[in-house]
Amino acid sequence: MSTCFELPLTPNYVRDWDFGMAVRELIQNGLDQQSVDAKSLFSVDYDPDTQKLKFTNARSRLKVNTLLLGRSSKSNDEDTVGQFGEGYKIAALVLNRLGKTFTIYNNMMNQIWTSKFKNSRKWLDKLLAFFVEDVQSPNDSLVIEVGNVTQEEYNQLTEIWLSDPSVARIRTEYGDILTEPEYSGKFFVNGLYIECSGDFSFGYDVKPRYMVLERDRKSCDSWSARQVTCKMITSALLSGGLDFDTAKELIEVDADDINLIDYTYIEGGGKERLIENLEKSFEEQHPSESKSSSVYVPVNSEIDKERVNAYGGIPVIVPHNVASAPFPTR
Missing domain, CATH: 3.30.565 (Heat Shock Protein 90)
Structure with missing residues (x-):
């Protein structure tokens, strides 16, 4: 019955x-x-x-x-x-x-x-x-x-579902960074696929507590996505799961993964090492002909460009996070 x-x-x-x-x-x-x-x-x-x-x-x-x-x-x-x-x-x-x-x-x-x-x-x-x-x-x-x-x-x-446990990933306190190319730009929350707009180099499986979803539970806004991926990238850097050259490359191409990076939160010598890599890469791409010649300076706005020109430097337009990096020799 x-x-x-x-x-x-x-x-x-x-x-x-x-x-x-x-x-x-x-x-x-x-x-x-x-x-x-x-x-x-x-x-x-x-x-x-x-x-x-x-x-x-x-x-x-x-x-x-x-x-x-x-x-x-x-x-x-x-x-x-x-x-x-x-x-x-x-x-x-x-x-x-x-x-x-x-x-x-x-x-x-x-x-x-x-x-x-x-x-x-x-x-x-x-x-x-x-x-x-x-x-x-x-x-x-x-x-x-x-x-x-x-x-x-x-x-x-x-x-719909990230069910394969063998997918290569970097584990962080916020969730996993999915490093295989086929997952580039894909977002999951607790293993469940969601739609997130943006230009992301890696895939991500985020823990639910760190991602606010829309009412339909199938999508998120790009700001929230960029916030959590930046935290994941920073965490992976500090733990050694992600190398500094890869982080440098993400910054140089202005990838959304690390678009909201705050250098002050990178501890344990990581900040200095990342900035050193960025500075070295910039200098290799824009070498000065001699010590007395004008210096190339990374900028990200017309105002900064005019200021560098006024002081006799050579401004180079770069992504915001390259221009804002506190290079020691700048």
């Missing part, structure tokens, strides 16, 4: 959502749960023969009250991506609309939740409903099973 819970969601809700958007919500929930409980390891499995896609947390549960819209067990948790409490319900609606099955094995609660659309006598319309049945469960895992998933649909997960 099962208990029916009708949700005030009709099949036409979030009509623009597709399979990838729905699955993204399920991955996000699984990763968030793993973030708050390290023992609740998250995994994804696909069986092409049965066409079943499973999202599993090793130790987790859902209470019936999470079926309420806006109700979430992770509200205000800075280690999670989601904050708005609608994810798995909307995913269930979209996947049912696409002809998939959506079943939750809520093992810690000894329950199976089956979802489908039903004609509501109360609301005189078709709504999403969950049918909760009490069963004896073998373990404490939470498994969301989506049926009728094609191989092509499953392949979409690689565009």
Whole structure:
């Protein structure tokens, strides 16, 4: 015997959502749960023969009250991506609309939740409903099973989720810098892909507490992205994970990764070494013919250019962070 819970969601809700958007919500929930409980390891499995896609947390549960819209067990948790409490319900609606099955094995609660659309006598319309049945469960895992998933649909997960642990990365307190060329300019938060505009040389997987997302949880503003990547680059420099020549090159090409650098926060001799590398590189590119000849000076504005000309120097327009570097000999 099962208990029916009708949700005030009709099949036409979030009509623009597709399979990838729905699955993204399920991955996000699984990763968030793993973030708050390290023992609740998250995994994804696909069986092409049965066409079943499973999202599993090793130790987790859902209470019936999470079926309420806006109700979430992770509200205000800075280690999670989601904050708005609608994810798995909307995913269930979209996947049912696409002809998939959506079943939750809520093992810690000894329950199976089956979802489908039903004609509501109360609301005189078709709504999403969950049918909760009490069963004896073998373990404490939470498994969301989506049926009728094609191989092509499953392949979409690689565009949503950074699932490969072998991807080369530099670890920092703010998250990971992804150094492989194929990830250049790509942003992830807790392993989940987000859209960020900007000219970034590396890829980044940022911890949720350090990245503020837009309401849709799928994008961020470029200012926030540049702030956190600058902190990650600086942290990698100080830890030895990133070499100073690479940081110098990022500054010279005005990459957004390090666009907001503040030299005063680079400690332990790192500031002096980075500035020395920048100065050496500038002098190699603009050598003076003799000690008595005019000196080349890096500038970043017309005002500075005119000032250098007035003093008999030769101004060279360079990116802001090269011009602002406090070269010892300047």
